[in-house]
Every structure is written in structure tokens, then in C-alpha cells.
Amino acid sequence: MTTPVLPHSPEALIATYEGVNLVGGAKVPAAATLPVMNPATGAQIGLAAASDEAETAVAIEVAAAAFTAWSQTPARARGKLVAEAARALSANAEVIAQVLARETGKAIRTECRGEVATAIDILDFYAGLGSELKGETVPFHPRSLTTTIREPLGVVGAILPWNVPLVLMMLKIAPALVAGNTVVVKASEEAPFATFAMVDLIARILPEGTVNVINGTGPACGAPLCAHPKVAKITFTGSEAVGQAVYEAAAKKIIPVSLELGGKSPMIVCADADLGKAVSGAISGMRFTRQGQSCTAASRIYVHADLMEPFLSQLTEALEKLKIGDPLDESTDVGTIINAKQAKVIRDFVAKAEETPGARVLRFGQLPEGTDLSPDLFLQPTLLMDLPADHPCIQQEIFGPVAYLEAWTDYEEVMAKANDTHYGLAASVWTTSLSTALDSTARLNAGYVQVNQNLTIQPNVSYGGFGRSGLGKEASLEAMLAHFTRSKTIVLNFD
Ligand code: NAD
Numbered sequence: 001m002t003t004p005v006l007p008h009s010p011e012a013l014i015a016t017y018e019g020v021n022l023v024g025g026a027k028v029p030a031a032a033t034l035p036v037m038n039p040a041t042g043a044q045i046g047l048a049a050a051s052d053e054a055e056t057a058v059a060i061e062v063a064a065a066a067f068t069a070w071s072q073t074p075a076r077a078r079g080k081l082v083a084e085a086a087r088a089l090s091a092n093a094e095v096i097a098q099v100l101a102r103e104t105g106k107a108i109r110t111e112c113r114g115e116v117a118t119a120i121d122i123l124d125f126y127a128g129l130g131s132e133l134k135g136e137t138v139p140f141h142p143r144s145l146t147t148t149i150r151e152p153l154g155v156v157g158a159i160l161p162w163n164v165p166l167v168l169m170m171l172k173i174a175p176a177l178v179a180g181n182t183v184v185v186k187a188s189e190e191a192p193f194a195t196f197a198m199v200d201l202i203a204r205i206l207p208e209g210t211v212n213v214i215n216g217t218g219p220a221c222g223a224p225l226c227a228h229p230k231v232a233k234i235t236f237t238g239s240e241a242v243g244q245a246v247y248e249a250a251a252k253k254i255i256p257v258s259l260e261l262g263g264k265s266p267m268i269v270c271a272d273a274d275l276g277k278a279v280s281g282a283i284s285g286m287r288f289t290r291q292g293q294s295c296t297a298a299s300r301i302y303v304h305a306d307l308m309e310p311f312l313s314q315l316t317e318a319l320e321k322l323k324i325g326d327p328l329d330e331s332t333d334v335g336t337i338i339n340a341k342q343a344k345v346i347r348d349f350v351a352k353a354e355e356t357p358g359a360r361v362l363r364f365g366q367l368p369e370g371t372d373l374s375p376d377l378f379l380q381p382t383l384l385m386d387l388p389a390d391h392p393c394i395q396q397e398i399f400g401p402v403a404y405l406e407a408w409t410d411y412e413e414v415m416a417k418a419n420d421t422h423y424g425l426a427a428s429v430w431t432t433s434l435s436t437a438l439d440s441t442a443r444l445n446a447g448y449v450q451v452n453q454n455l456t457i458q459p460n461v462s463y464g465g466f467g468r469s470g471l472g473k474e475a476s477l478e479a480m481l482a483h484f485t486r487s488k489t490i491v492l493n494f495d
Contacts, residue, residue: 003088004204006197011096016048017196019047021214024062025203027067030055036187036218039105039336040327041375048192051216056184057378059212063155063182064230066209067383071152072181073207074129079178085125085202088128089120093200094371096166100194100373101327104162105336105377108328110289118457119166119198125459126174133160133179133485145492150485152180153256157225161238162190162338162398163293167457168260169195172235173202173211175480181233185213186222190338203495219244220392227251233429234482238262240468247471258472259481260295263465266418267298268408268440271306273430277452279314280305282403283353285389285428285454288322288381289333292401293342295469296426298454300394301405302414308407312383319364319381326373334365336377343377346400354392360385395421411436424466428454447473 007013020027031050038045049055070078089096097112106112121269133150158172165188173183187195192215198398199213214221222242226249236246237260250257251334266283269278283289285298292299303311327335337343353359363380382402384393394404408414418427427446431437437451447465457463457475464473474480 001084001205003091004201005140006092006095006201008095009118010095010102012199013095013099014193015194015207017048018046019049020214021051021055021059022052022196022200022203023059023212023214024209025068028055028058036103036190037193037339038102039377040373045102046193047422048187048189050189050216051211051214051221051383053220054284056214056216056221056224057228059184059214060155060225060228060230061183062209063212066207067154067182070182070207071212073180075178075180077131078125078180081206082123082174082178084189085205086120086124086127087118088201088205089116089123089198092197093117093120096194096197098328099167099197100191103191103193105327106290107332108336109330109334112327115164115166119170122167122459123174124468126178127173129477129480130178131164133481135487138489140491141495143493143495146485146489148489150179150481151488152176153414153486154181154185155230156181156233156235156484157186157231158183159186159222159225159234159238160188160195160235163186163290165191165195166198168237169198171457171463171474176484177211177236179205179480179484181484182209183211184225185211186225189215189217208296211217216244216326222403223249227252227448229253231255233257233484243470256483258417258474259470260474261463261468261470262423263295263297263469264300264395264397264421264423265296265298265428265446266300266302266444267428268414268418269301269303269307269311270431270433271304271430271438272432272436273304273307274432274452275307275310275314278430280312281428281430281452281454282315283318286401286403288319288401292403293338293399294456295397296448296456297403298428299398300418301403302408303405305407305409312405312485313381316362316364322381324365324378326371334381334401336374336472337379340372340376342399343379346379346398346402349393349398349400350402351383353391356387356391358386381393385442389417397423407485415440415443419443420469425469426450426465431436436448
């Protein structure tokens with residue numbers, strides 16, 4: 001098979017997907033469009049489809065029609081096509097990353113290339129798991145064969161946010177496809193074009209209608225996708241409020257739903273931690289180079305009082321070195337916030353901290369000046385200190401480059417503080433003591449707990465939150481089996 005090739009320039013690639021959905025391998029024009037902006041410049045980069053209920057239904061019907069043939073394709077054959085798609089994506093990775101940087105405002109060097117590579121890695125990982133769709137045999141009766149088999153669910157609706165759209169999409173569609181489901185992706189209306197490019201390449205390799213992508217707003221396109229009778233499963237990543245609406249829509253049809261929602265993840269640095277590693281872990285964990293726009297951001301950092309002074313001084317030095325600027329400039333570390341609405345939300349949180357008596361607000365790095373860049377969407381990495389435990393900046397997700405930092409001395413107290421939010425997505429502990437590591441990881445109320453590292457999503461490492469952070473797991477074999485298949489019990493009796 002010849003590897004499909006996308007246009008080499010990001011502008012030409014964006015133009016390819018203007019005003020259309022990709023349904024059944026074809027570009028289907030939408031009646032209305034919505035503008036997609038480059039947050040770094042404020043310029044419009046293209047007009048994306050603004051699908052309505054009827055246009056959404058067309059994609060679902062096409063995916064439903066493709067289901068029988070795809071679900072009956074042997075699992076390893078499905079996996080081989082998915083592996084082929086991963087190779088096609090690798091061959092086109094750079095232009096996809098360039099589009100992603102333009103629509104998200106994330107820096108090309110520190111974020112976008114890595115995101116494309118991780119998305120491809122996840123697809124490649126799942127491609128090999130077709131033969132793991134195993135059932136069980138049950139010792140029901142000696143003269144009967146009782147067994148369970150894994151079946152795909154049907155049409156999966158995958159709804160994406162804008163912050164890491166490609167990786168989060170792949171966590172959904174790669175296991176869904178390998179398990180034999182067909183898919184309708186609902187792109188994020190803030191950043192749809194790189195998503196379209198990836199789905200386009202996969203769709204050119206898989207049978208017609210197996211994978212489709214539509215764009216539109218949440219109410220006009222996302223909600224009808226959830227409500228449609230032929231959608232058998234919704235997998236959603238986004239905000240808590242929309243997650244609740246998606247859950248309600250799924251409840252009305254009694255269909256399974258996976259939700260990856262927000263977080264307020266603690267990072268606990270113990271007195272015996274390796275200081276250098278903890279400082280770099282705070283920068284990578286807080287996703288400062290993604291402007292903190294991450295659900296797993298280590299946004300509450302508790303440092304043992306014995307280490308606080310050198311920790312803060314080394315963190316300050318490192319944050320001051322981060323270059324904030326044009327996402328397309330190879331020397332830039334930190335790009336822009338996605339849009340003015342989000343930037344205001346972040347500024348309002350920081351203003352609440354500034355109004356709090358005794359609080360400290362520390363900002364680092366230089367905002368870009370004297371360029372064509374949109375000044376309002378660049379924010380400095382910021383640390384907040386000395387806030388009361390119930391402050392909104394400690395309890396609520398800010399989704400910006402703003403972390404809370406506090407010194408601790410009492411282990412019991414810091415464990416209680418770490419667990420004192422309604423979220424439960426991720427946590428990390430920094431210690432050289434195995435017993436502290438084992439004790440703290442057992443106590444922390446989070447779905448993804450790391451010791452001495454703050455890595456992001458890794459293939460085959462189950463990822464998903466507790467509490468208001470969501471329902472279900474992603475990224476692993478366990479996630480594919482639990483969330484993209486159903487188990488059927490079969491009893492054969494020839495007695
Ligand atoms: P959002 O909830 O506003 O939108 C997410 C998606 O849902 C978009 O595609 C949107 O169009 C769609 N949508 C909106 N209303 C809908 C409805 N009624 N029915 C169906 N779909 C609807 O989130 P966002 O602003 O795009 O992303 C930021 C949020 O995502 C943050 O709160 C962040 O914590 C969360 N997030 C979570 C994870 C995770 O893995 N837990 C990862 C990334 C982002």
C-alpha cells in the first residue's frame with residue numbers, strides 16, 4: 001500500500017479541511033462554519049465545519065453501516081491496518097505538529113512535536129493488542145463448555161478537548177478501532193484541524209466509514225452525538241460541567257461512558273528527596289511549557305520546610321529561563337493560552353490570590369514585547385504562596401501556568417491536605433525512602449500516583465481519575481477490554 005501524503009504546508013493542510021466533515025472517507029461540506037484562530041497572533045487560520053444535529057447524524061449512520069464488516073474483520077487484521085495507519089502518521093508528523101501549534105498556541109519544539117509522536121505511539125501500541133481480546137472459560141459443568149467472548153460495542157462517539165487533542169483522541173480511537181468498533185470523533189471546535197489531519201490519514205487506510213471526524217460546538221454537535229440512538233458508547237475528555245451533561249445523556253440511553261475530567265494534583269516533596277529531580281519534576285509536572293493547560297498538572301506543590309529555600313531558589317532560576325513567545329519559534333519554551341476566555345479565567349484566579357491578605361504571588365520570565373503577537377494571551381509562569389486551605393486557587397482547577405506552593409513539616413497533615421479536594425486524577429511523591437513511598441502511595445486518593453517522576457500519559461500505563469476527575473481508565477490493555485468491549489457468556493451443552 002502506498003503511504004498517503006498530506007500537503008506539506010500547514011496553511012494548505014488547514015485549507016483542505018475548511019468547512020467539511022470527514023465521513024465515509026469523503027469530505028462532506030457543512031452548511032455553516034466557525035472560525036478557528038491562532039491564539040498567538042489573534043489571526044483567523046481557517047473556517048471549520050459547524051455541524052448541526054442532522055450533519056452529526058449523517059456521520060453516525062455511516063459509522064453504523066460500517067460496523068458489521070469491521071467488527072467481523074479478524075482482530076489481528078484490524079491491528080495490522082491500524083499499524084499501517086501509524087506508519088502513515090509518522091511520515092506526515094511534522095506538518096500535523098505545525099498545524100497543532102497554529103491552532104493551540106502551544107510551542108512547536110517543547111509541546112507539539114512530542115504530542116504528535118505520543119499520539120502515534122499510542123496508536124502503534126494498540127495495533128498489537130488485537131489478539132489480547134480474549135475471553136475466559138468457566139468450569140460450569142464437565143460436559144458443557146462455558147465461555148465468555150469479548151465483542152465490540154458498536155459506534156463509539158469520541159469527544160475531545162483542545163489542550164492535548166491528538167493524544168487524548170488516540171487514547172479513545174486506537175483501542176475502540178482495534179476492538180472492532182467504528183468511530184465518530186467530535187473534534188474540539190477550538191483546535192480541530194490537526195485532529196482532522198490525523199483521522200484523514202487513518203481513514204484512508206481503514207475501510208470506508210470505520211473512522212469519521214466531525215466538528216461543531218458542544219450544544220449543536222456534541223450533544224446530538226451523545227443522544228443519537230445508534231451511538232453505543234461515549235468517551236469524553238473535557239470539563240467537569242460538560243462531563244456531567246455527557247453522563248446524563250448516556251444515562252438516558254443506558255450506554256457506557258468514560259469520562260476524563262479535571263484535576264488539582266498534589267506533588268509532595270519529602271525532606272529526603274533528590275532536590276534537583278524534584279525541581280525538574282515540578283516544571284515538567286506542572287506542564288509549564290503547556291502553559292499549565294493540563295488536567296494532570298502538579299498544581300499544588302507541598303515541599304518539606306527543610307528543602308523549601310533551595311527548592312524555591314532553584315525553581316525560580318529554572319522558571320526565569322523559560323522563554324515565553326511565538327509558538328512557531330524553535331527557541332520558544334512557553335506559548336499562549338488557548339483563547340481570551342480562558343486567559344481571563346486564569347487572571348481572575350490570580351487576582352483572587354492577590355486580594356488575599358498575606359498571600360504571595362510570584363511571576364517568572366519575560367512576556368514577549370514589540371512583536372506581532374497577541375499580548376493578552378501570553379501569561380507568565382506563576383507561583384502562589386500563603387493561601388488558606390479553602391482558597392479557590394487551592395480547591396479549583398485553574399488550567400493555566402499557576403501552581404500553589406506550600407511548606408510542610410507534619411507528614412500526616414500534608415497527606416490530609418493532598419487529599420483535600422474533590423478531584424483524584426494524579427499525585428506524585430518525591431522521596432528516597434521506600435517505606436515513605438509505599439505508605440504515601442497507598443494513602444493518596446488519585447488514579448495515577450508516581451514516585452520521583454511526573455510523567456505524562458504512557459502507553460500501557462493505565463490512566464484515569466477518581467472522584468470528580470472522572471470514570472474509567474485509558475492508555476492500557478485493561479482500558480481497551482473494560483471500556484471498548486462487552487463480555488458475552490456462551491454455554492454450549494451437548495450432554
Ligand atoms: P469542554 O468540556 O468545554 O469541552 C470538551 C468537548 O466537549 C468539546 O469538544 C466541546 O465541544 C464538547 N461539548 C461541550 N458541550 C457539550 C455537550 N453538551 N455535549 C457534548 N459535548 C459537549 O472542555 P475544554 O475547554 O475543551 O477542555 C478543558 C477541560 O478539559 C479542562 O477542564 C480539563 O481539566 C479537561 N481535561 C481533562 C483531561 C483528562 O484526561 N482528565 C485531559 C484534558 C483536559
